[in-house]
Amino acid sequence: MNQGKTGMRTSVRDNILSSRYRFMVHEKKNLLSYLDLGQIKTVAQVLSTLEDDSFSLHYPFSFADLHLQAYPEISAIYNALDFGMQCQVLDCASEYGKEGNCEALVAVDYQAGLTTIVALGKNQEELEQRALSSLEDPLVKALIDEPSEKELFDLLEYVHSSLLKVEPTKKRYACYRVACSDEFFLSYLFSTLIDVPFTLTWRLEKDSDGRAIPTFITDGNV
Numbered sequence: 001m002n003q004g005k006t007g008m009r010t011s012v013r014d015n016i017l018s019s020r021y022r023f024m025v026h027e028k029k030n031l032l033s034y035l036d037l038g039q040i041k042t043v044a045q046v047l048s049t050l051e052d053d054s055f056s057l058h059y060p061f062s063f064a065d066l067h068l069q070a071y072p073e074i075s076a077i078y079n080a081l082d083f084g085m086q087c088q089v090l091d092c093a094s095e096y097g098k099e100g101n102c103e104a105l106v107a108v109d110y111q112a113g114l115t116t117i118v119a120l121g122k123n124q125e126e127l128e129q130r131a132l133s134s135l136e137d138p139l140v141k142a143l144i145d146e147p148s149e150k151e152l153f154d155l156l157e158y159v160h161s162s163l164l165k166v167e168p169t170k171k172r173y174a175c176y177r178v179a180c181s182d183e184f185f186l187s188y189l190f191s192t193l194i195d196v197p198f199t200l201t202w203r204l205e206k207d208s209d210g211r212a213i214p215t216f217i218t219d220g221n222v
Contacts, residue, residue: 030187031037031092034081037182039074044097046071060086092189098122103177104217105131106194106200107159110134111172112151115200115219118159118175120185127177128163135160140192152194171209180217187219197221 031040046067050056061083068075078089096102100122108115119130134140135156146153153204158173178200188196196219202212 022111031088032183032186034077035084040093040096040186042071042074042092046099047094060090061092092186094187096186102180102182103127106176106178106214107155108174109151109155109172114151116152117153117198120189129149129160132163133194140194143194144202174211176214177215178214184217184219
């Protein structure tokens with residue numbers, strides 16, 4: 001019994017630590033304020049040559065000195081960043097360098113006319129895992145006030161249950177993989193997504209239930 005409780009406490013603690021890391025590192029300034037897409041692709045290419053347990057991934061402040069000697073402009077920008085932004089550069093560049101298209105998992109409440117992004121990634125498994133992680137994030141849960149945001153709360157509860165395969169399909173709700181721009185992907189990849197401003201483009205054709213289907217996401221700030 002005690003061992004089970006200890007394991008549970010450890011799991012909760014790990015979730016909180018992971019949540020704090022995302023909040024402290026990825027709620028900082030926008031990565032694209034410092035590096036352009038071409039420079040981030042270069043960092044991604046460099047990262048792809050490193051071992052998963054590389055020293056500079058544990059200690060990001062060493063990355064430019066060890067691996068960016070051939071790119072003095074990028075190296076200078078990187079070294080001028082604080083530790084949190086350096087972590088964001090490596091986190092996002094690593095994800096950006098993966099195969100696949102930049103996509104979002106979008107939840108829709110057709111009855112309430114409500115949409116929200118629950119994850120960004122490059123494949124189905126990644127999107128689902130990140131969505132579950134976000135929906136179970138203690139800080140994300142604390143941001144939603146159930147009495148005043150009941151529709152959002154219910155939508156996210158449905159998404160969470162459906163990802164765990166314990167909720168039957170409901171016509172009112174749906175989840176879609178939706179393409180997004182590289183810029184949108186890098187700007188919000190590990191951010192708290194429930195507050196991200198965005199606009200959806202919808203297909204003219206509807207599904208078998210007469211529901212519109214989203215096809216592309218653009219940044220609501222543009």
